[in-house]
Amino acid sequence: MEREKLKDLYKKYELTPNEIFKHKNFVIITRQGIEKIQATEQILIKFDVIKCERDFAVVKATAALNKKDQNIIQTYGSALRGKTYGEGNTMSHYVMELAEKRALSRAVLKLTGFYQLGVFSEDESDDFKKSK
Numbered sequence: 528m529e530r531e532k533l534k535d536l537y538k539k540y541e542l543t544p545n546e547i548f549k550h551k552n553f554v555i556i557t558r559q560g561i562e563k564i565q566a567t568e569q570i571l572i573k574f575d576v577i578k579c580e581r582d583f584a585v586v587k588a589t590a591a592l593n594k595k596d597q598n599i600i601q602t603y604g605s606a607l608r609g610k611t612y613g614e615g616n617t618m619s620h621y622v623m624e625l626a627e628k629r630a631l632s633r634a635v636l637k638l639t640g641f642y643q644l645g646v647f648s649e650d651e652s653d654d655f656k657k658s659k
Contacts (some may be wrong), residue, residue, distance in 0.1 A: 532640070547570070564635050565626075565635050568639060570635055571593065572634055574587070582608040584622040586630040588604065588635075590635070602633040602634050604625075604632070605629065633651065635648075
């Protein structure tokens with residue numbers, strides 16, 4: 528049943544094999560796939576900075592499928608820079624930008640039904656990046 532729902536979503540958003548991949552126990556959608564889904568649905572997102580420090584940031588995303596949609600969701604993205612992955616969830620210096628990307632990805636996936644099927648964005652964890 529979930530497999531069929533996923534297939535339907537892949538078709539609806541015309542996701543290609545380059546935009547989705549299996550990672551350990553998860554299905555991951557790339558940044559390009561997230562952007563394609565957002566554009567197709569014309570998802571509107573408002574960002575609020577909750578916290579912004581040198582090595583830590585939290586961004587809240589408030590999102591809806593369109594201006595008239597009553598289904599508004601709020602979700603958060605965060606990034607904690609560490610010298611190793613055990614100290615934080617990223618080694619990037621761009622913690623604010625990463626927190627924003629994570630919030631956007633989560634909002635898009637929640638509004639379109641992917642999240643409830645266990646699909647994540649590659650931006651949500653450095654560990655979710657596609658193997659080269």
